[in-house]
Amino acid sequence: MEAVIFDHLQEADPVDIELFQGEKQKLIQPTSLKDPKLEQLKEALVDWINRTLTPEHIVVQSLEEDLYDGLVLHHLLSQLASVDLPVEEIALTSTAQIRKLEVILAELDKRLGLQDSSPIKWNVKLIHNKDLLATIHLLVAMAKSFQPELNLPPNVKVEVVVVEVSKNGIKSDVQTEALTEDSCGASNSSSSPEWEDPIEQLLKLEANKVNTVKKAILHFVNQNMVTLGLHVADMDKQFSDGVILLLLIGQLEGFFIPLCEFHLTPVNDTEMLHNVTLVLDLLNNMDLQLPNIEPQDIVSQDVAVTLKVLYALFKKHKGK
Template identity: 35%
Template sequence: MSATPAASANKMKKDESFLGKLGGTLVRKKRSKEVSDLHEEGKNAINAPLLPAGTDIHPEDTLLEENAERVMLDPTSRENLKFKDLVKVLIDWINSELEEDRIIVKDLEEDCYDGQVLQKLFEKLSGRKLNVAEVTQSEIGQKQKLQTVLEAVNEMLRPHGWTIEWSVDSIHSKNLVSIVYLLVALAMHFQAPIRLPEHVSVQVVVVKKREGILQTALVTKELTSTTEMMMGRFERDAFDTLLDHAPDKLNVVKTSLITFVNKHLNKLNLEVTELESQFADGVYLILLMGLLEDYFVPLYNFFLTPESFDFFSHNFSFLYMSNLLSPKKLMISAVRFPDVVNLNLKSTLRVLYNLFTNYKNSE
């Protein structure tokens, strides 16, 4: 049975009414989007004069909470030849260190952000196994791994005066400057057999949000200095000359220093016969400084019978932190105490000679 003309007319009116409502909804949504776009355009126009020329601020960079900040590498610095050379040297070094693990790094930002490469590198350099999951796919798992790795790195570096220029968030967000800072610190601390480019600086764009408005500034970051400062090599001194040109007199110097050391350690029924090995774990230095300064060092502050590099490092860190032994106090300009741990004779002689000079009249 076909619909009557009246029924058809009523249906058309209902359809037109529905389409009208739908059209009105679509128009309102379109106008709302236009208003939103106009607001965003206006906000960008306000912020634009604050941005350094040539700097691209991505949409996600505007999603900062009040008083929060984000740091990005300036595009010009990214193309700087010395910086690119530094990145290449670090990549080649990592690949050389992790060759046995069949790990190949091609891009520092993409390959280091999740903590996997940094974990393997730290374990290889320090000889210390970290308690972390081998494979982590989730963001939470990656950050947990990074947290463990960076805590171990910071604990090792901080006592030696390193400024921590990295964090879990900066590494995980693929901040190349933070990653490079971390790798340079590790290379310098472990005296990597590489030559880092000297005087490499970059500019970073610091974006902050104040009262809802983005404020930006260019800040210069120094990533490397001179080779001598980075690798702990300073101006040659008497010990360099002695070992290079008068090795026959070396035994005379060693005998004098052993006599000085034993004069005091004998009070504890201890005796030194070999300078290189017997001072490498820091125990005799701690006990010697306690005797020279005339106070007792509580045994719980250090490892009396250390069995690994980590324990050796802890003892030397204690020497620093307790101010028992410091370059400033003894004016030791050419000593890196990790060298003493690594049985470097010249470094050990420098430390003991400075002690001899300062305490030769002590009873």
């Protein structure tokens, strides 16, 4: 059985046996590589990296191919923790890349609290060898430490084959390895994946408590719209075309959205969807993560979704 498993791995992704002679190596099963949840996690991490490194004009397309030389990790650490490491900007040779990764990972492990006896699921060799499993473990740990509010797909697991090569032969064992925890990585999570969402919790309360919160958010909106001569009376309907949301974001963030960018008086669903899509794009650029929200949800006057958008803005700006 062990030989069959290892032969399958060799066919799918040829492995240099000498590379890990005398040590254990974890390899993601080819079937797990096609898991939609793993793809979602990879996309979420790529999106997070690219948003974080927008000021650096660095764009990552592949976790497997773009992080091995230390350049992206160097800039991520600089942006997330304001760390200036004494490493060369671009390491061209393999030796220089490994030397750069040694400095970066030493600093990262220290800041992640993993420099002592804690089990670490990555190292310089694995990252430099473009090991996807180790790279994802590292990025998830960085996201949890530096940006705990980031919403990553919860409960992502993969099947891995643990291969051990020795002079006596090859031993292999299939295991399941978690990449993210249940309920968006919370250690004390409830069984519901929405447990962290205050709006979902709110809507389960008595109607009078829901109305109290809605009034508070509506008051916040109108306070910021008064200079434009606008007043919102019906939260359930007046945000569905995206116009007030766009004007509100402009007021809160202190920028003007050119009228040519959206429809000030939308007359159909297509124009409304255009406006609301722009709203969600702006929120994403503001690092206000609102997962599982589609423009159509707001256009169709989904109260829960509209509340989530307004609450995100309220939470960010209420003390300003």
